[in-house]
Amino acid sequence: MPKKLVLIVIDGMTPAALERAIEQGRAPALAFLAEHGDYRLATSVFPSLTPVCISSIITGAGPGGHHIPSLVWWNREEQRIVEYGSSFPAIRAAGLSQSVVDTIYNMNASHLSRDATTMYEALDDAGLVAAAVNITCYRGPHRYPPTVPGLTRPAYGPRRFFYYGLFESDRTGAPFAVRNRRGGSVDAYATAVGRWLVTRDGFDCFAYYLSGYDFASHASGPEGEDAERALEQSDAAVGALFEAAGGPDEFLARYAVVLLSDHGQTPVERAARLEEPFADLTHEVVVAASNRAGQVYLRPDASVDVAGLAKRLDTFPAVDVTLRREGDDVIARRDGADAPVEKLDHPDAAWRARSALANPNAGELLVSAAQDWELTDLGGRHHAGGGSHGSLVAGDSFVPVVTVGVEGEVRRITDVAPAVLAHFGVAVPASMEALTGVG
Numbered sequence: 436m437p438k439k440l441v442l443i444v445i446d447g448m449t450p451a452a453l454e455r456a457i458e459q460g461r462a463p464a465l466a467f468l469a470e471h472g473d474y475r476l477a478t479s480v481f482p483s484l485t486p487v488c489i490s491s492i493i494t495g496a497g498p499g500g501h502h503i504p505s506l507v508w509w510n511r512e513e514q515r516i517v518e519y520g521s522s523f524p525a526i527r528a529a530g531l532s533q534s535v536v537d538t539i540y541n542m543n544a545s546h547l548s549r550d551a552t553t554m555y556e557a558l559d560d561a562g563l564v565a566a567a568v569n570i571t572c573y574r575g576p577h578r579y580p581p582t583v584p585g586l587t588r589p590a591y592g593p594r595r596f597f598y599y600g601l602f603e604s605d606r607t608g609a610p611f612a613v614r615n616r617r618g619g620s621v622d623a624y625a626t627a628v629g630r631w632l633v634t635r636d637g638f639d640c641f642a643y644y645l646s647g648y649d650f651a652s653h654a655s656g657p658e659g660e661d662a663e664r665a666l667e668q669s670d671a672a673v674g675a676l677f678e679a680a681g682g683p684d685e686f687l688a689r690y691a692v693v694l695l696s697d698h699g700q701t702p703v704e705r706a707a708r709l710e711e712p713f714a715d716l717t718h719e720v721v722v723a724a725s726n727r728a729g730q731v732y733l734r735p736d737a738s739v740d741v742a743g744l745a746k747r748l749d750t751f752p753a754v755d756v757t758l759r760r761e762g763d764d765v766i767a768r769r770d771g772a773d774a775p776v777e778k779l780d781h782p783d784a785a786w787r788a789r790s791a792l793a794n795p796n797a798g799e800l801l802v803s804a805a806q807d808w809e810l811t812d813l814g815g816r817h818h819a820g821g822g823s824h825g826s827l828v829a830g831d832s833f834v835p836v837v838t839v840g841v842e843g844e845v846r847r848i849t850d851v852a853p854a855v856l857a858h859f860g861v862a863v864p865a866s867m868e869a870l871t872g873v874g
Contacts (some may be wrong), residue, residue, distance in 0.1 A: 437858055438840055440691045441676065442642045442851065444492065444570065445669045446485060447649030447824065448696035449657050450476055450835040456666050464674035465837075467683045468694055472839035478847050479698040481787040481803070482506075482728035483824050483831045485649070486519050486542060486571055488697035488848060493572040493642070494551040495852030495867030497786070499793030502548040503572075506825075507813065508796055509721045509732040516813065517546070521725040524814020539601065540588060543574040546796070552864040554852040555593035558640055561861045566595035566638035568628045569621065569646065573598060595638055597628045607631040622647040626672040633679035636689065640855060643676070645669045649700070656702045656822040691840030691858060693851060701830035703727070703809040706817035707753035709802060713744070720744065723798065724810035726818070728825035730798030741799045742766075742773075748802065755805040756781070756827060758788045765789050781827035783847065788827075803827040 456462035457469060480491045480498055482505050490503040498504055507518045507525065518529035519538045526534035537546075547553075555565040555575035567573055575593035579602040586601070596604045599621065600611040609627035610620065622645050629643050651665035673694075680686035709724040709731075719737040723730045731744055745757040749771040757768045758776065765776040765788050776788045781803075791801055803826040804810055809817045817823075824831040836845045843854045853869035856862070863869060 437860065438691045439636070439638065439689060440640045440693070440841070440855060440858055442640065442855065443673060443692065443694040444489070444642065444644045445648055445666075445694070445696050446644070446646040447652050447657075447698060447700045447822075448666065448669070448835065449699045449830070450833055452648075452652075452657055452662065452666055453835045456663070456670070461663070461667050462670040464670045464677060464683070465694070467677075468673070468692055468837050468839055471687060472692065472694075472837045474835065474837050475844065475846075476833045477695065477836045477845050477850070478783040478787070479832050479834055480848065481791045481801075481827055481832075482726075483698035483826065484726055484728060485697055489570060489644075490547060490572040492695075492697060492848050492851045493553050493555070493570070494547075495554070495849050495863070495869065496551050497790030497793075497849055497868060498797070499790040500548065500866055500868060501551040501572075502794055502796050503542065503546055504791070504794045504796040504798075505723065505728060505730055506725045507723045508730060509723050509798065510796070511732070516721075516723060517541075518813060521812035522814050522816040524816050525725065525812040526814075528813040540590065543572065543590070547572065547574055551866050554640070554642075554855055557852075557856055557861055557864060558859065559594060561859065563639040563859060563861070564595060564637070565593035565640050565642075566597075566632055567593050567642040568597040568625045568644060569599055570642050570644035577604070579604060595632065595641075597624075600624060605631075605637075621650075622668060622672055626675045629672070630675050630679045633676050633686075639859065643672075645672055652700050652822040653818045654821050656820075657700045658702070659821070662822070687839060692838065693841055693845070693855065694835075694837040695845070695848065695851065696834040697848065698824045699829075699831045699833050700822045700824045701727075701826075701828065702807065703817070703819050703821065703823045704807045705753070706809045706811050706819045707751070708815075709753070709810045712747045712751050721798075724802070725812040726823045726825040727804035727809055727831060729802035729804075729810050731800040731802065732798040744800050745773075753804055753808040753810060754802055756803040758792060758801040758803070759799060760792050765792055779827070782829050782832045784827055786847075787832075
């Protein structure tokens with residue numbers, strides 16, 4: 436029988452941050468995994484934003500396969516903005532109660548494609564026990580009523596499921612997750628759950644999601660003191676799993692490991708409103724932007740064409756590249772000129788762009804921000820002076836990957852779920868898009 440497996444996702448951790456922390460001796464648990472495993476870089480998807488990236492990790496498909504297009508997007512069927520939590524002002528602008536329902540429930544229950552198979556669903560079908568804590572893509576076959584009074588709608592997750600204390604398959608004694616996010620309560624909850632699970636060896640595959648680094652990096656930048664301190668806390672959260680197993684050697688005797696982040700992050704110094712170049716088209720287009728990516732949607736009665744929309748951004752300094760479809764071709768517009776997307780020098784640009792535009796929930800025009808720039812969200816908020824992500828540039832796109840006891844090369848984040856299923860001898864569903872050599 437193969438070893439059980441722990442999938443560790445540290446949100447927003449850059450390769451440079453991981454390498455620096457290991458070199459300086461500030462991340463002993465992560466260093467231990469790197470010393471005993473294989474280390475490489477992989478590419479994220481586009482937009483490189485958490486809901487899109489985590490869905491890609493768990494479904495093994497790009498956004499064209501799982502249908503989550505961005506952090507904020509226009510729902511054509513319902514004629515409304517979907518906002519998964521760019522900022523509190525943004526979700527208030529989109530409608531507070533609707534945004535909460537979209538984030539907690541609808542992303543998994545209705546926005547995530549039914550044609551995509553999650554890692555948890557495939558493992559459960561094979562008779563294996565999947566577990567997950569706090570991860571935003573959680574769809575599985577098991578029903579869980581909420582733990583909070585006043586909420587009645589259930590969620591459907593893996594056999595062992597813990598979601599910020601709102602849904603729990605087991606009582607672990609973990610403190611409520613969202614009481615003090617800035618103080619680290621979210622990852623403290625995940626750590627307590629992880630310790631409980633490992634102590635009981637209560638899973639075959641465990642998705643252990645830690646979000647504290649990304650939160651701190653947005654505030655201070657990926658090289659800031661807050662981010663470095665947060666990565667040390669993430670390392671301690673991994674170390675807690677070692678302790679629960681009896682030590683790091685004992686942990687690896689029991690478990691294979693995949694450690695990675697979902698996207699990178701780069702410093703941003705300036706912010707701009709993507710709505711400005713389209714101010715005279717408010718009845719013809721919808722603009723949805725957040726962090727370092729944006730989408731422009733044509734309304735059904737629009738008289739403008741997508742190529743014309745792209746040209747409007749030629750002199751807009753916050754934009755590096757726009758992407759659009761013309762028949763079967765994907766056109767990248769950069770520096771005032773059109774070219775086939777294959778001409779872009781961004782990491783894995785052609786596949787990432789094609790998958791993003793194949794998403795039926797994507798805008799007709801996709802926007803990747805220029806270096807040092809961020810696009811303000813619906814509430815006007817931004818992270819200028821800190822860090823951000825979402826674009827095609829290398830810093831937003833490369834992620835570190837460490838595998839221990841797992842065969843195959845993870846070269847894209849979409850390779851993770853196929854590699855996990857292959858580790859257990861589970862057939863990889865056709866909806867998963869593994870590169871050759873994985874799965």
